Amino acid sequence: MDALDNAIDVQNLTVGYGSNVLLQNLNFSVKNGEIFVILGGSGCGKSSLLKNLFGLYQPLTGDVLIEGQNITTAQGAERQKIMTSFGVMYQQGALFGSMNLLDNVTLFMEEYTQLTRDQMNLLARCKLDLVGLLPYETYMPSEISGGMQKRAAIARAMALDPKILFLDEPSAGLDPITSADLDSTILDLSKNLGFTFVIVSHELASIYSIADKVIMLDKDAKGIIAEGDPKVLRDTSKDPRVHQFFNRIMSKDAA
Amino acid sequence: MPMSISDPISMSIDTPVAVWSQLDQSRAQVALSGVVNVYSLAGVWSEVRQKQTAWLAQGGGKAQSLLFDASKVSSLDGSAFAFLIDVEEAQQKAGGQFEIQGLDPKYQPLLQEFAPISNLFPDSTPKPKTGFVVSTGMAAQDLLDDARGLIIFTGHLTADLIWSVRHINQVRWGDFVNAAVQAGIAALPIVGLVAFLIGVILSFQAAIGMEQFGAVSFVGPLAALGIVREMGPLITAILLAGRSSAAFAAEIGTMTVNSEVDALVTGGLSPIRFLVVPRVLAGILVAPILTLFADIVSIFSSMLTMQIYGIPFINFYNGMLAAVDVEDILSGLLKATLFGVVVSAMGCLRGMQTGTGAAAVGISATRAVVSSIVMIVLVDGIFAYISYRTGF
Numbered sequence: 001m002d003a004l005d006n007a008i009d010v011q012n013l014t015v016g017y018g019s020n021v022l023l024q025n026l027n028f029s030v031k032n033g034e035i036f037v038i039l040g041g042s043g044c045g046k047s048s049l050l051k052n053l054f055g056l057y058q059p060l061t062g063d064v065l066i067e068g069q070n071i072t073t074a075q076g077a078e079r080q081k082i083m084t085s086f087g088v089m090y091q092q093g094a095l096f097g098s099m100n101l102l103d104n105v106t107l108f109m110e111e112y113t114q115l116t117r118d119q120m121n122l123l124a125r126c127k128l129d130l131v132g133l134l135p136y137e138t139y140m141p142s143e144i145s146g147g148m149q150k151r152a153a154i155a156r157a158m159a160l161d162p163k164i165l166f167l168d169e170p171s172a173g174l175d176p177i178t179s180a181d182l183d184s185t186i187l188d189l190s191k192n193l194g195f196t197f198v199i200v201s202h203e204l205a206s207i208y209s210i211a212d213k214v215i216m217l218d219k220d221a222k223g224i225i226a227e228g229d230p231k232v233l234r235d236t237s238k239d240p241r242v243h244q245f246f247n248r249i250m251s252k253d254a255a
Numbered sequence: 256m257p258m259s260i261s262d263p264i265s266m267s268i269d270t271p272v273a274v275w276s277q278l279d280q281s282r283a284q285v286a287l288s289g290v291v292n293v294y295s296l297a298g299v300w301s302e303v304r305q306k307q308t309a310w311l312a313q314g315g316g317k318a319q320s321l322l323f324d325a326s327k328v329s330s331l332d333g334s335a336f337a338f339l340i341d342v343e344e345a346q347q348k349a350g351g352q353f354e355i356q357g358l359d360p361k362y363q364p365l366l367q368e369f370a371p372i373s374n375l376f377p378d379s380t381p382k383p384k385t386g387f388v389v390s391t392g393m394a395a396q397d398l399l400d401d402a403r404g405l406i407i408f409t410g411h412l413t414a415d416l417i418w419s420v421r422h423i424n425q426v427r428w429g430d431f432v433n434a435a436v437q438a439g440i441a442a443l444p445i446v447g448l449v450a451f452l453i454g455v456i457l458s459f460q461a462a463i464g465m466e467q468f469g470a471v472s473f474v475g476p477l478a479a480l481g482i483v484r485e486m487g488p489l490i491t492a493i494l495l496a497g498r499s500s501a502a503f504a505a506e507i508g509t510m511t512v513n514s515e516v517d518a519l520v521t522g523g524l525s526p527i528r529f530l531v532v533p534r535v536l537a538g539i540l541v542a543p544i545l546t547l548f549a550d551i552v553s554i555f556s557s558m559l560t561m562q563i564y565g566i567p568f569i570n571f572y573n574g575m576l577a578a579v580d581v582e583d584i585l586s587g588l589l590k591a592t593l594f595g596v597v598v599s600a601m602g603c604l605r606g607m608q609t610g611t612g613a614a615a616v617g618i619s620a621t622r623a624v625v626s627s628i629v630m631i632v633l634v635d636g637i638f639a640y641i642s643y644r645t646g647f
Contacts, residue, residue, distance in 0.1 A: 097611075097612030097613045097614055097615075098612070098613075098614045109293065112293075112294075113293050113294060113297050114294075114297030114298060115293070115296070115297050115300065116300075116301055119300055119301070119337070119338075119341070122337050122340070122341055122375060122376075123293070123333070123334055123337040125375045126333060126336060126337045126340065126369060126375065127333065129368065129369055129374070129375060130333075130368060134374055134375070137377075140612070141612065142610070142611035142612045158333065160293055161292055161293050161332035161333045161334055185368070188364050188365050188368070189365070191361070192361045192362055192364060192365050193331075193332055193333070193362075193365065194330070
């Protein structure tokens with residue numbers, strides 16, 4: 001194992017709730033600076049896997065190493081340090097409803113940095129500018145659309161410029177133009193600033209344009225059924241499930 | 256040891272990542288070096304900006320050029336861009352020159368995303384203050400709107416209650432049972448506890464005064480009458496307001512926030528019939544029952560208390576029978592029923608008026624309790640006037 005190369009290492013991870021096992025014995029790693037996409041049909045445990053990766057839920061068994069540090073066993077200050085090394089965007093945005101967008105982004109800066117109020121505001125405006133929300137900094141989350149809330153949530157996730165960003169369905173519900181803009185921002189951040197992205201997504205167009213590597217999960221197999229470059233998988237995979245997914249074939253035609 | 260996870264917070268103390276140097280009156284330089292991030296910039300950022308401001312003030316801004324040297328940077332992140340932009344903006348504002356040197360070309364596309372940088376510095380326009388007259392007018396308008404909302408809601412509720420009586424099979428009896436169990440059976444312990452306490456306090460306080468006139472034997476009838484006519488219904492209603500009205504408001508409020516109420520409306524269903532009617536019916540059922548329970552517990556605790564003053568149970572009982580009629584009990588229960596209606600209806604109304612966001616649900620629950628208690632006082636006042644006039 002090389003801690004320098006891998007942003008995230010997943011070892012023998014079993015994801016589930018109590019006796020309900022969703023995914024069994026997963027092993028994979030995410031390289032530094034990589035855009036890593038998790039695919040799979042609805043209900044196969046993508047979001048649950050993500051929540052295990054960033055330590056919100058405790059895995060049933062196995063370990064998750066973030067930059068070489070085991071998040072499943074870390075406690076206290078050590079755990080907090082790991083937590084500040086990544087940002088998370090939740091599926092529904094999960095913005096703080098009582099704060100405007102700017103305050104949503106500066107909240108974590110207030111807690112973790114020594115910057116002045118003006119500096120934090122400028123930094124937060126830069127983040128909002130990156131996701132195209134600069135004119136809305138004084139809006140409350142309830143006053144903007146769902147797609148805008150998601151983008152604001154990405155800005156908040158980037159507040160401390162973490163090296164790893166977890167995005168849960170970032171482009172779902174966005175119009176094609178905004179979605180393409182977001183993809184180009186993700187690519188910029190990854191290629192130029194070396195951010196590592198772990199993204200759960202269904203948007204095939206977006207996956208082809210940004211993903212360096214995908215893993216595909218399956219509900220029945222309870223594990224990874226395909227791994228690699230999405231375009232290669234689309235063109236060469238012999239697995240009917242993978243073929244069906246990448247080519248958008250209806251289930252009744254697949255059989 | 257591999258450089259596994261960077262320790263961002265302690266790293267900021269080492270060497271400064273940005274150094275200001277003034278070459279001469281018209282030229283200065285900011286040199287970035289090392290790992291520039293949101294932690295290492297803290298402090299240095301302000302320092303550089305202060306020196307820049309002083310320098311610009313000295314030279315008057317014009318024809319002063321600043322060189323931003325990024326050639327010694329090992330890595331930088333978004334905060335470094337913000338720092339750069341802040342310095343550049345100050346330079347632009349003063350009319351001076353700004354030049355970046357040695358910045359890795361890979362950072363250029365990201366830097367381009369922020370252009371034009373003046374957008375990042377909005378004019379801070381203070382909010383216009385509203386005058387006394389305007390704010391008074393707005394408050395009055397809010398009050399009128401609220402009254403209007405209440406009247407419309409009462410109309411809808413009455414219509415849907417009548418509809419429910421005529422279509423008894425279409426009432427959501429499942430919701431009714433749930434609400435009745437939550438508001439009724441689950442409330443028995445707290446109602447019993449408070450009722451017991453009220454019985455004790457009422458008779459104790461009365462006994463202290465009455466003892467001076469040798470009239471302790473009248474405390475029983477007095478306390479019993481006060482309990483069945485006033486205290487029983489009132490404490491039950493206030494407890495219902497605190498428990499169930501708030502619960503109804505929070506439940507329906509969350510449904511409003513999640514667009515569940517909208518889904519009922521767009522499905523052509525009346526949210527009042529679906530959500531409010533079962534809860535109001537539950538309120539109508541449980542309020543008098545809880546009141547009767549509170550009456551019994553209170554009178555029992557009063558009886559126990561009067562034992563201390565040497566009044567036997569039987570004397571208390573006989574005195575009570577002489578003072579309290581069935582009419583008094585019915586009057587109390589009727590009032591309790593009205594309280595049940597207003598408390599559950601106010602909870603539902605405030606729930607349906609919920610705005611958006613998590614905080615709105617909390618506000619609705621608070622408003623539900625306050626409005627319920629105001630309505631209880633109002634109903635009690637009207638009822639007192641009517642019973643004074645009619646003798647009921």
